[in-house]
Structure formats: structure tokens, C-alpha cells
Amino acid sequence: MWTLREATSADYNGFYHLDQQCFPPGIAYSRADFRAFLSQPHSIALLAEGATGALLGFILAGQRRRGELHYGYVVTIDVAESARRQGVGRALLFAVEKHLREEGLASIRLEVAVDNLAAQQFYEREQYRPIGRIPRYYMDKIDALVLEKSLL
Incomplete structure (x- = not known):
């Protein structure tokens, strides 16, 4: 079994190592990326x-503002291969999503690579819907789908 908890700075090195296992170079985040986001x-x-x-596994998320629009944003979800398909x-x-809903946000967004079909299917099951596409988002060659879910 497993439990969820808030991360501490002592966990961040583990995030880096798991991210390197989950994503290829050019998509995986650097230590500096993690530090910048988490600050x-x-x-x-x-x-x-x-x-x-x-x-x-871990998830990094936050909030974004674009003009009058204020929404939640998932940076990454990483799950160790041995723990996949276990919820x-x-x-x-x-x-x-619960945290962001409690903060009063009405929606949440994320990007997913157009060639990552397993992730797209996961998000579709969780009620995320495509709202756009970003050309050459990953490694300046792979497009990203922008997905959104209502939190209302």
C-alpha cells in the first residue's frame, strides 16, 4: 500500500531521479527546473x-494567471514503473484537484505530448478535454496537447 503526503525539500532529489526515469532527456526536468518551480x-x-x-510517485502543480483567467496547472505527474496502474x-x-478547488479555482490545465497515448488516455478517463495544441513544445519537435478539466 502507499500513502500521500506533502513533499519537503528533502524529497526533491528523489523527484529529480524519478523524473529522469520517467521521461527522456530533453523532456525530463533538471534540478534547477525543480528548484525554480518549487520556489x-x-x-x-x-x-x-x-x-x-x-x-x-509525485505531482507538481500550481496556479497561473492569464489576464482575467486564473486556473490550476499541472507541471508533471511522475509514477515509478513498479507502481503504475495501481491508482x-x-x-x-x-x-x-481538491486543493485547487478549495482555493476557489474553476479549472485545471496541463500539457501532454501528442505521442504519449497512455497519458492521453489516463487524462481522458479523468475528464480532461483538449482545448489547444502547442507546436514543437517538447524538445522543439514534439507537439503538446493542452488539456483542461472543470473543477466546478
Whole structure:
């Protein structure tokens, strides 16, 4: 079994290592990327850990403003290969959505690579819908789909 908790700075090195396993170079975040994001106001970092304290997955999210629009934003969800298809990603996503809903936000967005069909199917099951596309978003060659979910 596993539990969810808020991350501390002691967890961030584990985030980096898991992200390197989950995503290829050019898509995986650097340590500097993690530090920059986690230092932003309203950043959310939650993790799932196993009974032994092993990192099974994490989610980074926050809030964005574009003019009058204010919405939640998922930076990344990473789940260790050994913990996939056990509800870890869904629980992490649900916890962030709940937090953002309690903050009064009406929607949440994220980007997903057009060639990452497993992730697209996961988000579709969780009621995320495409609202746009960003050309050459990943590694300056792979398009991203912009997905959104209402939190109302």
C-alpha cells in the first residue's frame, strides 16, 4: 500500500531521479527546473510513498494567471514503473484537484505530448478535454496537447 503526503525539500532529489526515469532527456526536468518551480508561490508538491518510505510517485502543480483567467496547472505527474496502474497517479491528481478547488479555482490545465497515448488516455478517463495544441513544445519537435478539466 502507499500513502500521500506533502513533499519537503528533502524529497526533491528523489523527484529529480524519478523524473529522469520517467521521461527522456530533453523532456525530463533538471534540478534547477525543480528548484525554480518549487520556489514559486502557490506551488504544490505531493508524493506517494510505499510502506518502506520508497518514492512511488509525485505531482507538481500550481496556479497561473492569464489576464482575467486564473486556473490550476499541472507541471508533471511522475509514477515509478513498479507502481503504475495501481491508482497512484489518479490519487495524486485527485488530491491536487481538491486543493485547487478549495482555493476557489474553476479549472485545471496541463500539457501532454501528442505521442504519449497512455497519458492521453489516463487524462481522458479523468475528464480532461483538449482545448489547444502547442507546436514543437517538447524538445522543439514534439507537439503538446493542452488539456483542461472543470473543477466546478
